[in-house]
Amino acid sequence: MKSISIAILLNLFTLFSILAQQQEARCGFPKTTEEKKQQHGYFFDYQEQLNREIEKRKQEESLARTEETSFLIPIIVHVIHNGEPIGTGTNISAAQIQTQIDVLNEDYGNYHAYTNRTLPQFKDLADDARIRFILADFDPNGNRLAEKGIRRLPAPNGRRVWTFADFDRDVKPNTIWDTNRYLNIWTVDSLREGSTVFTGYSSLPDLTNLGGIPNNGSGNLNNTDGIVIRYNRFGSLAKIDVPQLRRTNARGFLFVYGRTLTHEVGHFLGLLHPWEAENCSFDGDYCPDTPLTSQEVIENHLNTECSLNQIRCGQVTMVQNYMDYGRDTCMTLFTKDQIRRMRTVLQVSPRRVALTKSNVVSYIDRILSDNISIYPNPTHHYIRVSAPDIRLKSYQIYHLQGQLVMQDYFDEITQSIDVSKLSAGIYLLQIQTNRGIAVKKILIE
Numbered sequence: 001m002k003s004i005s006i007a008i009l010l011n012l013f014t015l016f017s018i019l020a021q022q023q024e025a026r027c028g029f030p031k032t033t034e035e036k037k038q039q040h041g042y043f044f045d046y047q048e049q050l051n052r053e054i055e056k057r058k059q060e061e062s063l064a065r066t067e068e069t070s071f072l073i074p075i076i077v078h079v080i081h082n083g084e085p086i087g088t089g090t091n092i093s094a095a096q097i098q099t100q101i102d103v104l105n106e107d108y109g110n111y112h113a114y115t116n117r118t119l120p121q122f123k124d125l126a127d128d129a130r131i132r133f134i135l136a137d138f139d140p141n142g143n144r145l146a147e148k149g150i151r152r153l154p155a156p157n158g159r160r161v162w163t164f165a166d167f168d169r170d171v172k173p174n175t176i177w178d179t180n181r182y183l184n185i186w187t188v189d190s191l192r193e194g195s196t197v198f199t200g201y202s203s204l205p206d207l208t209n210l211g212g213i214p215n216n217g218s219g220n221l222n223n224t225d226g227i228v229i230r231y232n233r234f235g236s237l238a239k240i241d242v243p244q245l246r247r248t249n250a251r252g253f254l255f256v257y258g259r260t261l262t263h264e265v266g267h268f269l270g271l272l273h274p275w276e277a278e279n280c281s282f283d284g285d286y287c288p289d290t291p292l293t294s295q296e297v298i299e300n301h302l303n304t305e306c307s308l309n310q311i312r313c314g315q316v317t318m319v320q321n322y323m324d325y326g327r328d329t330c331m332t333l334f335t336k337d338q339i340r341r342m343r344t345v346l347q348v349s350p351r352r353v354a355l356t357k358s359n360v361v362s363y364i365d366r367i368l369s370d371n372i373s374i375y376p377n378p379t380h381h382y383i384r385v386s387a388p389d390i391r392l393k394s395y396q397i398y399h400l401q402g403q404l405v406m407q408d409y410f411d412e413i414t415q416s417i418d419v420s421k422l423s424a425g426i427y428l429l430q431i432q433t434n435r436g437i438a439v440k441k442i443l444i445e
C-alpha cells in the first residue's frame with residue numbers, strides 16, 4: 001500500500017511540476033524599474049529626445065503629404081538546435097521559418113486576414129507601417145547562403161533551457177552577425193526565468209545619434225542586439241501544419257500564430273508595452289492613440305474566444321494591439337502613433353538606420369520588394385500593379401494550398417488584373433518581370 005501511495009504522490013508531484021512548467025509569458029521585457037535601468041538604461045534615459053524627434057515628424061507630416069518611404073529589413077535566423085535532422089524538433093524547417101516572415105510582413109503591412117476584426121472604435125488607428133522584412137541572401141563575407149536567411153547551429157554543450165543572461169553571454173557573442181547589416185534572430189529550445197517560460201525577448205534600439213547622448217550609451221549591443229524566440233513559437237499554424245506548432249497543452253494555442261515575433265520586433269524598433277507606466281495618469285508607451293492602461297491584457301487561457309471588452313483606466317482597452325499581451329489570434333493592429341515611433345527609430349537610431357541600407361539582400365530581391373506595389377489590397381474587383389522602371393511580363397495567381405487559379409500576360413498599358421471571379425480568401429500573386437520574379441500576397445474580400 002505504502003509504495004502505491006508513494007507512486008501516486010510521485011505522479012502528483014510530476015503533474016504539478018508539469019503544470020508549473022506550463023507558466024508561459026508573452027515577453028521577457030524587464031518589469032521592475034531596476035531591471036529596466038540595468039538592461040536598457042540608455043534607452044529609457046533618452047525618451048525625451050526621442051519624443052522630440054517623433055513630435056517634429058508629426059508636425060512635418062501634417063504640413064506635407066504623408067511620408068511614403070518604405071523600409072526593408074534583412075533577417076538572419078540562427079536556428080540553435082539539439083542535433084535533430086532538419087525539420088525535426090528544434091531544427092525547424094525553412095518552410096516554418098518562411099511562415100513567420102510572412103506573418104511579420106502581413107502584420108507590419110496591415111494586410112493580414114483579420115484586419116476586419118479590429119474593434120470599430122480603433123479601426124481608423126490601424127495602418128500599414130511600410131516596414132517589410134526579408135530573409136538575407138548573403139553571409140557577412142558576401143557568399144550566398146545555402147538556405148536563404150538561415151544558419152543552423154548546435155546548442156553549446158547540448159543545453160536546452162536558457163536564461164536571458166546566459167544566452168546573451170554564452171550564445172549571442174559567438175554567433176551574432178554584424179548588427180548594422182542583419183536583424184539577428186535566434187530560435188531556441190526554451191527560455192526560462194524561475195518557473196516562467198518566455199516566448200521570446202528583444203533588445204531595444206540605441207539612440208546615440210540624438211543630441212546630448214554620449215557615444216558609449218549603447219551598452220553591449222554589438223554583441224547582443226537582436227531577438228530570441230522559442231522554436232515552437234516561431235511561425236504560424238495557420239500557414240503550415242508542423243508538429244512544432246501543434247497544441248501540446250491547454251495553453252498551447254495561445255502563441256502558435258507568429259505574433260511573438262511581431263511583438264518583439266515592436267520592441268526592437270522602440271515600442272514599449274501600452275501599460276509601461278503601470279498607472280492611469282501617465283502615457284507609458286508615449287503613443288497617445290493607444291488608450292491609457294495600467295495593466296496588461298489578461299487572457300482566460302481555456303477560453304478560445306477573444307475577450308475584447310476588458311476595461312482599463314475606465315475605458316475599453318486595446319486588447320488587439322500587438323504590444324499588449326493578448327493571444328496570437330486576437331491581435332490585429334499597430335496604431336498610427338506606434339508606427340510613427342518605429343519609423344522615427346528607423347531614421348535616428350544608428351544601428352537601425354544602417355539596417356535599412358544593408359547590402360545582404362540581393363539587388364533583385366531589394367528592387368522587386370521595394371518597387372513593385374499592388375493595390376488595392378484587400379480588394380473585390382481588380383488589382384493594379386505599380387512597378388516603375390520594371391517591365392511586367394506575366395502573372396499567376398495561386399490558392400494558398402498551391403493550386404493555380406488564374407494566369408495571363410500583362411498588356412503594356414493597364415497592368416491591372418481582374419480578380420472579381422475569385423472567391424474570398426488569401427492568394428499568392430506571382431509576377432514575372434524583366435528583373436526576376438516577385439511574389440505578393442493578395443486578399444480578396
Ligand SMILES: [Zn+2]
Nearest residue numbers: 027029263273
Ligand atoms: Zn513585450
